[in-house]
Amino acid sequence: MAKIHPSAIISPEAFIDPDESVEIGPYTIIEGNATIHKGCKIGPYVHIQGYTEIGEGCRIFSGAIIGSIPQDLKYKGGKTYLKIGKRNTIREFVTINTGTSEGESTTIGDDNLFMAYVHIAHNCFIGNNVIIANGGTLAGHVVVDDFAIIGGLVGIHQFCKIGKHSIIGGCSKITKDIIPYVVADGHPAVPCGVNKTGLKRREFSSEKIMHIEEIYKICFRSGLNVSEAIAELEKMEETEERNDIMGFIKESSRGIAK
Incomplete structure (x- = not known):
C-alpha cells in the first residue's frame, strides 16, 4: 500500500498507484483528476492540481505547485493537461502550469532536474535529461530539447526553442532560438562557442x-x-x-x- 501521511488531502477523483514505493508527505494536497504512478516520492506541502499525470519514479520536494492553471488571460477554464514523464526531480517551490486552450498540454519527458523556484509555463515542451537551475523561468510555448542545460535565473521568451546539448549561461535573457550543441550567454543571449565540455x-x-x-x-x-x-x-x-x-x-x- 502507498505510504500516505494522514495529514495529506487526496481527492477521490485522483489515482494514486497503490504500490508501496509511493510516498506522499504531510500536508500535501492532490486535487482533481491527478494520476501518480508507482515509485513517486512527494514531499510535504506539495500541491498537485487538475489533469496532471506524474510518471514512475518522480521526486517532488516541498512547496512545489504542479498542474496549476496557466497564467494566461486566454485561459477560459477548459480541460487542459500536464504530462510529466519518468524519474524527474522537481525541487522546492517549482511551479508548472497546464496548457491554455481546451485539450492542450504542457509536456515534460524523462530524467529531468528542475532546481528550486523554476517556473515552467503553459504549453511548454521539455525533452529528456534537461537541467534547469534555480530560478529559471520558461514563458509559454517554450521548447527545450534533450540534454540542454539552462543556468540559474535565466528568462526565456514565449515560443523560443533551446536546441539539444546546448547550455545557457546563468542570468541570460533568451529572445531567439538557440541552436543545438552551443554555449550561449548574454542580454540577449547569443552563441559564443561549441559546448565542447558537455559533448x-x-x-x-x-x-x-x-x-x-x-x-x-x-x-x-x-x-x-x-x-x-x-x-x-x-x-x-x-x-x-x-x-x-x-x-x-x-x-x-x-x-x-x-
Missing part, C-alpha cells in the same frame, strides 16, 4: 566535436547571413549533427540568436 561528457568523439565546430564557424564566424549559411551547410557531408543544426535553423519561427 565530451556525453562521449561525443573528437571528430564529431570538430565537425560541429566547422558548422558553428559557417553559421557564426563566416559573415554569411542565415540563408547563405544554410546553402553552405547543404554542401557538407550529411551527418546527424549537420542535419540537426540545419533542420533547427530552417524550422525556427522566431529566428536564431546570432
Whole structure:
C-alpha cells in the first residue's frame, strides 16, 4: 500500500498507484483528476492540481505547485493537461502550469532536474535529461530539447526553442532560438562557442566535436547571413549533427540568436 501521511488531502477523483514505493508527505494536497504512478516520492506541502499525470519514479520536494492553471488571460477554464514523464526531480517551490486552450498540454519527458523556484509555463515542451537551475523561468510555448542545460535565473521568451546539448549561461535573457550543441550567454543571449565540455561528457568523439565546430564557424564566424549559411551547410557531408543544426535553423519561427 502507498505510504500516505494522514495529514495529506487526496481527492477521490485522483489515482494514486497503490504500490508501496509511493510516498506522499504531510500536508500535501492532490486535487482533481491527478494520476501518480508507482515509485513517486512527494514531499510535504506539495500541491498537485487538475489533469496532471506524474510518471514512475518522480521526486517532488516541498512547496512545489504542479498542474496549476496557466497564467494566461486566454485561459477560459477548459480541460487542459500536464504530462510529466519518468524519474524527474522537481525541487522546492517549482511551479508548472497546464496548457491554455481546451485539450492542450504542457509536456515534460524523462530524467529531468528542475532546481528550486523554476517556473515552467503553459504549453511548454521539455525533452529528456534537461537541467534547469534555480530560478529559471520558461514563458509559454517554450521548447527545450534533450540534454540542454539552462543556468540559474535565466528568462526565456514565449515560443523560443533551446536546441539539444546546448547550455545557457546563468542570468541570460533568451529572445531567439538557440541552436543545438552551443554555449550561449548574454542580454540577449547569443552563441559564443561549441559546448565542447558537455559533448565530451556525453562521449561525443573528437571528430564529431570538430565537425560541429566547422558548422558553428559557417553559421557564426563566416559573415554569411542565415540563408547563405544554410546553402553552405547543404554542401557538407550529411551527418546527424549537420542535419540537426540545419533542420533547427530552417524550422525556427522566431529566428536564431546570432
